[in-house]
Amino acid sequence: MKGPEFKAIRESFGLNPQDWMYELGYGGNKNTLRLNCERYENGEKEIPLYLARYLWLLQQYALSPFDSPEPLKMPRWPDWPGYHFDEEWL
Numbered sequence: 001m002k003g004p005e006f007k008a009i010r011e012s013f014g015l016n017p018q019d020w021m022y023e024l025g026y027g028g029n030k031n032t033l034r035l036n037c038e039r040y041e042n043g044e045k046e047i048p049l050y051l052a053r054y055l056w057l058l059q060q061y062a063l064s065p066f067d068s069p070e071p072l073k074m075p076r077w078p079d080w081p082g083y084h085f086d087e088e089w090l
Helices: 003-012 017-023 030-041 049-062
Strands: none
Touching: 003 030, 003 049, 017 030
């Protein structure tokens, strides 16, 4: 996951950088939260795989119709360049 995708997911939830990072479990003052978000969004700081997966999953389920009679299934993870997956788990 790259910065623009991170930012697009944040914006899809209608949150500013500080509130977004707080909702993701980050701590600190508002300036620290904003700076961390900006570093992810501008590519200065790499987005860890666990966070990329979590954000992608949040977005997928936010877009899912929860009133569907079909049971929810875990989606197939996208292949993000730069991350290495353990082939055993795929």
